[in-house]
Amino acid sequence: MEIEIKVIANASKNAVKEEADVFKVYVTAQREKGKANKQVVKLLAQHFNVSKSAVEIIKGEKSNRKVVIVKDNIR
Numbered sequence: 300m301e302i303e304i305k306v307i308a309n310a311s312k313n314a315v316k317e318e319a320d321v322f323k324v325y326v327t328a329q330r331e332k333g334k335a336n337k338q339v340v341k342l343l344a345q346h347f348n349v350s351k352s353a354v355e356i357i358k359g360e361k362s363n364r365k366v367v368i369v370k371d372n373i374r
Contacts, residue, residue: 300367300369300371301357301367301368301369302322302369303320303322303364303365303366304321304324304339304343304349304364304366304367305321305322305323305363305365305366306324306326306335306339306363306364306365307323307324307326307328307363307366308324308326308328308329308335309326309327309328309330310325310326311325311327311329311365312325312327312356313325313326313327313338313342315343315346316325317336318356320368322342322343324339324343325340326338326339326342334354336348336360337343338367339356339367340354340355340356340363343369347369349369349370349371351362352371352374353369353371354367354368354369354370355367355368355370
């Protein structure tokens with residue numbers, strides 16, 4: 300499944316919220332050295348109940364708008 304997300308880095312808590320056609324992913328990590336991206340992958344894996352290796356950022360690595368693929372490998 301391919302989804303569009305908007306990342307809000309440096310948030311007060313980690314959360315995944317679905318709004319209209321985009322997921323908003325709130326992470327406490329900062330946007331430096333890929334820390335926020337790692338936390339995004341971890342949160343989405345938990346949200347969709349898949350392993351972290353099943354979540355891949357395919358577009359927007361350095362942007363707050365990203366396209367992510369979530370593969371169907373249930374834990």
